[in-house]
Amino acid sequence: MLENDTLSSVLYIDLSKNEFWIEKKPELFEKHLGGTGVAIQLLHENCPKGCNAFAPENPIIFAVGPLTGLFPLASKTVAMFKSPHTGNLGESHCGGRSAIAIRMAGYGVIVIKGSSATPIYLSIQDKKVFFRDASTLWGMENCFTVGRIIRENEPGSGLRTIMRIGGAGEKLVSYACVTTETYRHFGRLGLGAVFGSKKLKAVVISGKRSLPVRDMNQYRKLYDDIYQSAVTSSVMKKYHDLGTAENVLPLNELGGLPTRNLETAKFESASKLSGEVFAEQYLGRRLACSHCPVGCIHIAALREPYGDEPYFYKTSMISYDYEPIYALGSMLGISDAEGFLKLMEQVEIRGLDVMSTGVVLAWATEAQKRGIISEKETMGINLRWGNYNAYMEAVRCIIEQPNEFYKALAHGVEQAASQYGGADFALSFGGNEMPGYHTGPGAHLGVLIGSRHSHLDNAGYSIDQKILLTKQISSEELAKMLLDEERWRQILSSLVICFFARSIFAPDIVSKALQVVGFDFQPEDLHKIGEEIHREKYKFKIREGFSLDTLHAPKRIFETPSPVSNFDEKFILDAIAYVKKELLLE
Numbered sequence: 001m002l003e004n005d006t007l008s009s010v011l012y013i014d015l016s017k018n019e020f021w022i023e024k025k026p027e028l029f030e031k032h033l034g035g036t037g038v039a040i041q042l043l044h045e046n047c048p049k050g051c052n053a054f055a056p057e058n059p060i061i062f063a064v065g066p067l068t069g070l071f072p073l074a075s076k077t078v079a080m081f082k083s084p085h086t087g088n089l090g091e092s093h094c095g096g097r098s099a100i101a102i103r104m105a106g107y108g109v110i111v112i113k114g115s116s117a118t119p120i121y122l123s124i125q126d127k128k129v130f131f132r133d134a135s136t137l138w139g140m141e142n143c144f145t146v147g148r149i150i151r152e153n154e155p156g157s158g159l160r161t162i163m164r165i166g167g168a169g170e171k172l173v174s175y176a177c178v179t180t181e182t183y184r185h186f187g188r189l190g191l192g193a194v195f196g197s198k199k200l201k202a203v204v205i206s207g208k209r210s211l212p213v214r215d216m217n218q219y220r221k222l223y224d225d226i227y228q229s230a231v232t233s234s235v236m237k238k239y240h241d242l243g244t245a246e247n248v249l250p251l252n253e254l255g256g257l258p259t260r261n262l263e264t265a266k267f268e269s270a271s272k273l274s275g276e277v278f279a280e281q282y283l284g285r286r287l288a289c290s291h292c293p294v295g296c297i298h299i300a301a302l303r304e305p306y307g308d309e310p311y312f313y314k315t316s317m318i319s320y321d322y323e324p325i326y327a328l329g330s331m332l333g334i335s336d337a338e339g340f341l342k343l344m345e346q347v348e349i350r351g352l353d354v355m356s357t358g359v360v361l362a363w364a365t366e367a368q369k370r371g372i373i374s375e376k377e378t379m380g381i382n383l384r385w386g387n388y389n390a391y392m393e394a395v396r397c398i399i400e401q402p403n404e405f406y407k408a409l410a411h412g413v414e415q416a417a418s419q420y421g422g423a424d425f426a427l428s429f430g431g432n433e434m435p436g437y438h439t440g441p442g443a444h445l446g447v448l449i450g451s452r453h454s455h456l457d458n459a460g461y462s463i464d465q466k467i468l469l470t471k472q473i474s475s476e477e478l479a480k481m482l483l484d485e486e487r488w489r490q491i492l493s494s495l496v497i498c499f500f501a502r503s504i505f506a507p508d509i510v511s512k513a514l515q516v517v518g519f520d521f522q523p524e525d526l527h528k529i530g531e532e533i534h535r536e537k538y539k540f541k542i543r544e545g546f547s548l549d550t551l552h553a554p555k556r557i558f559e560t561p562s563p564v565s566n567f568d569e570k571f572i573l574d575a576i577a578y579v580k581k582e583l584l585l586e
Contacts, residue, residue: 156206327358440564
């Protein structure tokens with residue numbers, strides 16, 4: 001890496017002592033690039049074996065990469081921690097301005113340790129860290145309000161990021177997220193709850209500096225090539241025009257859209273929640289992450305009467321994507337677009353992960369329908385498919401946790417099913433709730449074996465649609481495809497490149513971009529690094545008690561027909577056995 005690059009600066013913050021210090025670690029980046037690669041090394045180093053996810057010793061690690069601030073679409077921040085939701089690896093990626101802000105402040109990594117005795121928020125301004133009293137912010141459920149107050153009182157507008165939690169994080173809901181720039185999130189796996197356990201309400205980061213390159217002419221040419229590839233790509237046009245919500249109708253037509261807790265994979269009202277409907281009737285604006293020319297963030301404008309006054313209206317701006325439409329729409333049988341947006345807003349302002357929330361509510365609805373639970377457990381709420389008002393009340397109860405049932409729901413569907421029954425239709429994979437794809441074995445196996453149990457680990461749903469619909473392959477072949485894809489994605493997430501741009505940042509382009517910023521890696525070197533990062537993530541998981549031997553898929557996925565249906569439990573178990581052998585975990 002280049003000698004005058006601040007990427008190798010690691011900022012350590014101890015909340016227990018209100019202290020901070022900076023260490024230079026160029027060897028970390030020279031070997032592991034940045035992002036995921038560096039973060040997993042620091043997690044091994046800073047997270048004691050077997051520590052409670054809510055213990056002060058559990059670190060929060062934010063990491064960016066060498067391309068951040070220099071190339072389009074290298075716009076994500078990786079957060080790594082021990083997950084309170086699964087008890088092993090917690091990893092979440094977020095866009096917005098977070099990555100650029102960390103880079104402009106002069107750091108490649110921020111490591112937050114310890115726990116504050118009183119509510120606090122951090123203000124990181126270049127080489128200074130301020131420990132601000134957050135007593136007046138603690139107790140504010142609405143993370144939008146928290147962001148607005150901090151925005152008015154902290155410097156650094158423009159390149160500043162404000163990461164904050166809502167009521168879910170404070171109440172230690174194990175799938176609470178961290179919200180940045182209002183519409184982006186560190187979702188999945190409970191980073192918000194780790195914030196809450198540390199009494200950390202928010203982190204504000206700002207800075208401004210120039211970044212070095214090895215050869216300015218080469219940099220400009222490569223920048224233009226990548227930029228042109230992004231703005232002329234048909235895939236990127238899709239993300240700009242309708243966003244990921246474009247997937248609703250094709251997946252429904254295919255029979256891969258999970259509906260009513262996956263009782264079926266076709267939603268009869270999908271056309272009412274399609275990307276086309278939202279674009280035509282509700283789209284208020286599009287936004288982009290910093291240094292991204294695409295603008296895939298779609299914001300709906302929901303106009304509602306304000307009180308009883310005639311001609312008075314309020315307009316709420318609510319982000320939407322495919323996953324929220326699945327989780328709070330088809331999964332709950334909600335066909336009313338405005339009802340979906342109202343429920344989405346309640347989930348957003350409180351800082352809950354939307355996918356986990358939707359799956360939890362879907363399980364609870366089916367459990368009540370089957371008589372496993374009653375209105376005694378739900379405290380009078382009648383959970384029925386499509387009843388968004390009841391779901392909004394249930395969201396409030398998940399935050400407040402007024403009884404044992406809602407305390408169970410606040411720890412995920414696997415925990416709730418273990419206490420009340422209904423495990424066969426509890427859609428959990430490795431402890432994390434199901435994403436929105438019932439396309440076949442690739443989707444489900446990909447989430448099971450993925451290092452963070454996410455559909456974005458290896459995009460198994462894509463293999464289902466592009467390969468398995470027309471070709472039958474063995475469980476070993478499928479597992480190998482998933483592993484190969486996930487290992488390459490370790491490189492992309494170490495460079496914090498948006499996965500939407502994965503076709504643009506092919507190995508040869510990545511190699512050229514790294515040369516511009518002082519890293520000399522050939523494509524074959526990168527593949528080896530990706531494999532090693534993936535192995536290190538699994539080492540951490542196993543160290544914390546994870547085992548491939550205990551992995552199982554919910555019975556429901558074998559019962560509900562999917563587009564690729566020639567798979568059973570044995571197929572999945574054989575694939576897991578191959579992964580275990582391939583990772584040398586036997």
